[in-house]
Amino acid sequence: MEIPKSHPRYLSLTTREKLVKGVREGLAVLEGLIAHGRGEAFDYILGEKSHDFALEAERAAVALMKLAEHPVISVNGNAASLVAEELVELSKTLNAPLEVNIFHYSKERVEKIAKKLEEFGGTVYYRGDAVLEGIDHARRIVDSRGILKADVVLVPLEDGDRCEILKKHGKKVIAIDLNPLSRTARMADITIVNNITRAIPEMIKFAKEITKEEAKEVLRNYDNKTVLKRAIEAIREHLTKMAEDVMNA
Amino acid sequence: MEIPKSHPRYLSLTTREKLVKGVREGLAVLEGLIAHGRGEAFDYILGEKSHDFALEAERAAVALMKLAEHPVISVNGNAASLVAEELVELSKTLNAPLEVNIFHYSKERVEKIAKKLEEFGGTVYYRGDAVLEGIDHARRIVDSRGILKADVVLVPLEDGDRCEILKKHGKKVIAIDLNPLSRTARMADITIVNNITRAIPEMIKFAKEITKEEAKEVLRNYDNKTVLKRAIEAIREHLTKMAEDVMNA
Numbered sequence: 001m002e003i004p005k006s007h008p009r010y011l012s013l014t015t016r017e018k019l020v021k022g023v024r025e026g027l028a029v030l031e032g033l034i035a036h037g038r039g040e041a042f043d044y045i046l047g048e049k050s051h052d053f054a055l056e057a058e059r060a061a062v063a064l065m066k067l068a069e070h071p072v073i074s075v076n077g078n079a080a081s082l083v084a085e086e087l088v089e090l091s092k093t094l095n096a097p098l099e100v101n102i103f104h105y106s107k108e109r110v111e112k113i114a115k116k117l118e119e120f121g122g123t124v125y126y127r128g129d130a131v132l133e134g135i136d137h138a139r140r141i142v143d144s145r146g147i148l149k150a151d152v153v154l155v156p157l158e159d160g161d162r163c164e165i166l167k168k169h170g171k172k173v174i175a176i177d178l179n180p181l182s183r184t185a186r187m188a189d190i191t192i193v194n195n196i197t198r199a200i201p202e203m204i205k206f207a208k209e210i211t212k213e214e215a216k217e218v219l220r221n222y223d224n225k226t227v228l229k230r231a232i233e234a235i236r237e238h239l240t241k242m243a244e245d246v247m248n249a
Numbered sequence: 250m251e252i253p254k255s256h257p258r259y260l261s262l263t264t265r266e267k268l269v270k271g272v273r274e275g276l277a278v279l280e281g282l283i284a285h286g287r288g289e290a291f292d293y294i295l296g297e298k299s300h301d302f303a304l305e306a307e308r309a310a311v312a313l314m315k316l317a318e319h320p321v322i323s324v325n326g327n328a329a330s331l332v333a334e335e336l337v338e339l340s341k342t343l344n345a346p347l348e349v350n351i352f353h354y355s356k357e358r359v360e361k362i363a364k365k366l367e368e369f370g371g372t373v374y375y376r377g378d379a380v381l382e383g384i385d386h387a388r389r390i391v392d393s394r395g396i397l398k399a400d401v402v403l404v405p406l407e408d409g410d411r412c413e414i415l416k417k418h419g420k421k422v423i424a425i426d427l428n429p430l431s432r433t434a435r436m437a438d439i440t441i442v443n444n445i446t447r448a449i450p451e452m453i454k455f456a457k458e459i460t461k462e463e464a465k466e467v468l469r470n471y472d473n474k475t476v477l478k479r480a481i482e483a484i485r486e487h488l489t490k491m492a493e494d495v496m497n498a
Contacts, residue, residue, distance in 0.1 A: 004486070013280070013355035014472060016280055016283045017280075017436070019283070020279045020283075023279055028284055030269045030279070031269060032271055033279055033282035033283045033286065034265045034268070034269075034283065034285055034289065035282055035286060035291065036286060036289040037283035037284060037285060037286020037288070037290070038284065038286040038287070038289050038290040038293075039286075039290075040283065040286065040287050040290075041287040041289075041291055041428070044287075044428075045294075045430075075328030112357055117292075149479055179290070179293075180495070181488075181491045181492075183493060186495060192357075200285060225495075225496065228495055229492065229495065229496055230289065231486060232491070232492040232495065233492070235488060236485055236488055236492075238480060239278045239430075239485055239488075240485065242430045243430075243478065243479070243481040243482070243485075245476055246429070246430060246435060246474075246477055246478065246481065247379075247474065
């Protein structure tokens with residue numbers, strides 16, 4: 001259905017359509033739409049912009065991947081539906097291969113996501129020939145060339161389980177999560193509290209600029225706990241402002 | 250796919266499955282899943298419970314419907330997927346017919362939702378033989394026996410447009426919306442900031458208890474602006490508490 005341009009939430013609704021298209025194409029699943037909605041709500045109470053704490057985390061994330069031996073970018077159905085082309089560009093800029101990893105597993109969907117990334121010229125691992133011990137659903141399946149041997153993994157839009165198991169296997173984890181209170185956000189080494197559609201293009205820019213020397217300096221000064229605290233404070237401040245609008249209306 | 254019971258968000262995920270089932274049955278649409286996710290996020294930052302301001306609004310809503318001449322309960326795909334049986338019970342208790350009204354319109358979906366409500370013994374209007382002027386999408390279509398002549402309409406899980414047009418046509422609007430900052434929440438006469446799966450059963454209980462005299466008293470003391478303010482404050486307080494947990498972890 002055509003969304004009328006007069007609708008006050010036109011932009012938000014058309015963005016949703018991107019993910020709905022991803023579902024129709026078999027990249028994302030129905031549950032992924034609900035997860036996207038959760039993210040939308042947090043983006044809304046954050047003011048729908050890239051805050052300074054997000055940019056700081058993005059720069060630190062790029063720095064960590066730049067200095068890593070085997071950085072890998074994990075891609076699920078939502079990420080592929082929203083920013084496939086941008087993820088490929090980030091992957092190339094950082095020399096970090098892409099690996100398909102999905103919660104609601106099907107071989108067909110893995111292949112569709114891989115194909116979508118390959119269409120943009122990405123190097124994609126999806127062999128699923130290894131296992132991360134200690135995780136009891138489909139996402140234990142990984143690629144021996146990718147996440148299994150990775151030292152740093154970027155996991156956009158992931159859940160707490162996934163993050164936890166990667167940590168247990170000694171990997172540094174970078175999460176993109178609009179909920180600064182989530183298990184993922186709290187467990188990651190670097191948490192980017194931002195919309196993935198803004199974060200990835202910003203990370204590409206940082207990846208093109210930053211030198212290895214600068215990367216070391218950035219990481220020396222980075223404190224993830226403070227970043228999370230600032231994110232929560234930003235929500236509280238934005239809510240206070242909005243509450244004033246409600247009361248003065 | 251089976252969600253493992255060990256998953257920390259097992260309950261939230263199984264609730265999602267209800268709506269996913271609604272989509273598979275043709276009651277809800279993909280966009281409705283995203284909207285549900287937005288609600289989930291607000292429920293989460295509200296602490297996933299019925300606050301005093303929600304109970305107060307529910308009681309006032311029941312009072313308003315009890316005293317109305319033609320109260321109607323508007324039902325969309327998400328509401329039907331989550332609380333069809335409960336909506337029928339509320340409808341019977343308050344003698345307020347149900348009317349199917351959906352944003353992403355199809356005759357087939359209207360009939361499926363009506364059938365689902367009728368299965369539980371509900372009186373359902375869905376003739377679509379009248380129009381609410383001033384609204385430019387499918388939800389302008391209403392039933393001449395229902396919303397067209399209603400003086401009070403309960404619109405669970407609706408958008409701002411819908412609420413606005415009902416107000417313009419002189420109707421009192423009761424909204425159920427987990428986002429206290431939304432246009433719907435701010436435009437409604439009574440705003441229930443609560444999860445529909447908790448709100449409707451609570452409203453049934455109130456509807457069985459309240460007398461007409463009590464209803465008048467409840468409405469005399471009700472102030473929706475204060476209810477919204479308390480909801481926003483509850484979010485801020487809950488976030489502050491959660492932020493402390495994050496920082497002390």
